[in-house]
Amino acid sequence: xxxxxxxxxxxxxxxxxxxxxxxxxxxxxxxxxxxxxxxxxxxxxxxxxxxxxxxxxxxxxxxxxxxxxxxxxxxxxxxxxxxxxxxxxxxxxxxxxxxxxxxxxxxxxxxxxxxxxxxxxxxxxxxxxxxxxxxxxxxxxxxxxx
Amino acid sequence: xxxxxxxxxxxxxxxxxxxxxxxxxxxxxxxxxxxxxxxxxxxxxxxxxxxxxxxxxxxxxxxxxxxxxxxxxxxxxxxxxxxxxxxxxxxxxxxxxxxxxxxxxxxxxxxxxxxxxxxxxxxxxxxxxxxxxxxxxxxxxxxxxxxxxxxxxxxxxxxxxxxxxxxxxxxxxxxxxxxxxxxxxxxxxxxxxxxxxxxxxxxxxxxxxxxxxxxxxxxxxxxxxxxxxxxxxxxxxxxxxxxxxxxxxxxxxxxxxxxxxxxxxxxxxxxxxxxxxxxxxxxxxxxxxxxxxxxxxxxxxxxxxxxxxxxxxxxxxxxxxxxxxxxxxxxxxxxxxxxxxxxxxxxxxxxxxxxxxxxxxxxxxxxxxxxxxxxxxxxxxxxxxxxxxxxxxxxxxxxxxxxxxxxxxxxxxxxxxxxxxxxxxxxxxxxxxxxxxxxxxxxxxxxxxxxxxxxxxx
Numbered sequence: 001x002x003x004x005x006x007x008x009x010x011x012x013x014x015x016x017x018x019x020x021x022x023x024x025x026x027x028x029x030x031x032x033x034x035x036x037x038x039x040x041x042x043x044x045x046x047x048x049x050x051x052x053x054x055x056x057x058x059x060x061x062x063x064x065x066x067x068x069x070x071x072x073x074x075x076x077x078x079x080x081x082x083x084x085x086x087x088x089x090x091x092x093x094x095x096x097x098x099x100x101x102x103x104x105x106x107x108x109x110x111x112x113x114x115x116x117x118x119x120x121x122x123x124x125x126x127x128x129x130x131x132x133x134x135x136x137x138x139x140x141x142x143x144x145x146x
Numbered sequence: 147x148x149x150x151x152x153x154x155x156x157x158x159x160x161x162x163x164x165x166x167x168x169x170x171x172x173x174x175x176x177x178x179x180x181x182x183x184x185x186x187x188x189x190x191x192x193x194x195x196x197x198x199x200x201x202x203x204x205x206x207x208x209x210x211x212x213x214x215x216x217x218x219x220x221x222x223x224x225x226x227x228x229x230x231x232x233x234x235x236x237x238x239x240x241x242x243x244x245x246x247x248x249x250x251x252x253x254x255x256x257x258x259x260x261x262x263x264x265x266x267x268x269x270x271x272x273x274x275x276x277x278x279x280x281x282x283x284x285x286x287x288x289x290x291x292x293x294x295x296x297x298x299x300x301x302x303x304x305x306x307x308x309x310x311x312x313x314x315x316x317x318x319x320x321x322x323x324x325x326x327x328x329x330x331x332x333x334x335x336x337x338x339x340x341x342x343x344x345x346x347x348x349x350x351x352x353x354x355x356x357x358x359x360x361x362x363x364x365x366x367x368x369x370x371x372x373x374x375x376x377x378x379x380x381x382x383x384x385x386x387x388x389x390x391x392x393x394x395x396x397x398x399x400x401x402x403x404x405x406x407x408x409x410x411x412x413x414x415x416x417x418x419x420x421x422x423x424x425x426x427x428x429x430x431x432x433x434x435x436x437x438x439x440x441x442x443x444x445x446x447x448x449x450x451x452x453x454x455x456x457x458x459x460x461x462x463x464x465x466x467x468x469x470x471x472x473x474x475x476x477x478x479x480x481x482x483x484x485x486x487x488x489x490x491x492x493x494x495x496x497x498x499x500x501x502x503x504x505x506x507x508x509x510x511x512x513x514x515x516x517x518x519x520x521x522x523x524x525x526x527x528x529x530x531x532x533x534x535x536x537x538x539x540x541x542x543x544x545x546x547x548x549x550x551x552x553x554x555x556x557x558x559x560x561x562x563x564x565x566x567x568x569x570x571x572x573x574x575x576x577x578x579x580x581x582x583x584x585x586x587x588x589x590x591x592x593x594x595x596x597x598x599x600x601x602x603x604x
Contacts, residue, residue: 057272063193
């Protein structure tokens with residue numbers, strides 16, 4: 001780099017740039033926070049949904065699955081699993097039966113642990129996944145397979 | 147080694163390498179589970195292996211950063227560390243907390259671990275990379291504060307160089323943005339939004355400051371190029387990092403419920419994120435070409451050049467590959483993400499740590515450089531690990547493209563597991579490349595014990 005461009009100038013660009021873009025980021029975040037309620041439908045977050053999220057976390061589901069595309073890539077996307085498995089016509093029953101029947105024990109196939117969830121916990125899990133499937137994700141995933 | 151207190155860096159580097167081995171072993175277990183699904187089930191389910199794999203990575207990189215800080219700060223500030231004793235205590239606290247956490251993951255079901263460690267008081271567990279129990283998270287904060295106190299006090303009493311200021315800024319940023327790991331909303335969208343303030347603003351923000359400072363330090367030492375020149379480069383690189391990377395967070399806000407304008411902000415700014423990495427490559431090669439001395443540590447020079455190239459390829463090129471919103475619409479949460487993750491972490495953070503260790507470890511053992519044969523062995527390990535990570539990335543990219551084609555495109559998309567069955571070949575190839583990586587790592591460790599030839603005396 002040429003002699004006319006000094007270290008002090010480079011340092012000023014660093015500090016100025018960092019501060020400016022962090023403030024812009026804060027501004028965009030502020031705006032996002034105002035826009036989010038219309039997209040995440042937080043009015044539908046019941047106590048059951050909240051409990052379901054805690055079950056999701058304490059069983060480390062994200063260690064195999066993705067949810068809204070984030071997590072591990074070992075097992076299917078679950079952000080839209082409620083809709084994929086029948087939505088209001090059977091989605092809940094399918095999810096509960098699936099969780100209860102694990103592991104499949106088929107030799108050589110990927111296995112999901114048995115978590116011994118009771119009826120209430122299974123219902124909470126379904127409610128959390130149902131709420132998640134209703135978040136406005138900008139039409140992602142491309143199709144129902146996730 | 148010019149200052150006695152630099153010696154505290156040694157246990158940090160040794161622990162980093164030991165945990166690195168653990169990370170790779172668990173990576174191999176997971177790679178095998180990708181093709182033989184029930185391997186080690188139910189003793190070590192995939193989610194446990196993955197948690198161990200990623201958490202060990204984070205912890206050993208942090209050990210490396212901390213060791214680097216304790217090593218380079220005395221030389222930069224031209225004064226002894228404020229408290230070497232505190233640095234050693236901190237080492238044992240961090241190692242104990244890390245080991246206990248890993249043992250907890252492996253011995254106790256995760257839900258039980260959560261109950262045992264007070265997750266109900268403040269639920270923070272079970273989120274990707276932030277799976278640590280509450281006491282561990284608090285421990286990380288204590289360790290970070292101890293490091294910051296020690297380093298800040300040293301800088302305050304000594305010479306203030308740009309490298310030490312940038313490093314300090316990076317470490318403060320690391321501690322501050324980790325605090326977002328304690329925020330977990332019952333609203334998944336808000337949870338995700340601020341989860342990225344730790345994860346993205348670490349790896350595509352403040353960690354790059356630490357990386358830049360470490361690389362600049364080693365380049366000054368091995369090339370003898372004027373500090374003014376190197377520090378000017380450092381500022382330009384990290385300026386571009388934050389100018390592109392902060393708003394670049396937006397590439398994680400495409401499909402998680404956040405407003406659509408993030409598709410524009412995220413695409414445009416993260417498309418610019420390769421620029422600082424490209425500059426880093428040019429920087430490393432430029433400085434080595436303009437060197438004013440022939441440093442006997444050829445291995446460290448190789449690692450430094452490798453960091454520039456591989457960080458650009460992994461973080462820059464493979465990041466750009468799937469960062470534009472219309473592309474990411476198809477690639478989001480696929481094996482493409484995994485491909486990028488592997489080469490980016492290796493190229494940027496693994497390699498800068500190995501650069502630092504390669505330069506500093508001989509000094510800590512009372513020599514300027516290792517013997518010729520030892521360096522040759524280390525350089526072989528460089529090529530084995532680097533080439534195999536390139537192949538791991540290529541195989542995962544192929545798997546990802548095929549997965550997307552089968553599962554997300556066309557009129558008759560396959561289900562997830564059906565698509566996975568179709569890409570098995572690439573998972574097998576990835577696993578083989580993983581074993582080559584392990585061979586490289588074994589050779590790397592072996593090079594520390596190579597007795598052949600004469601070390602270059604200090």
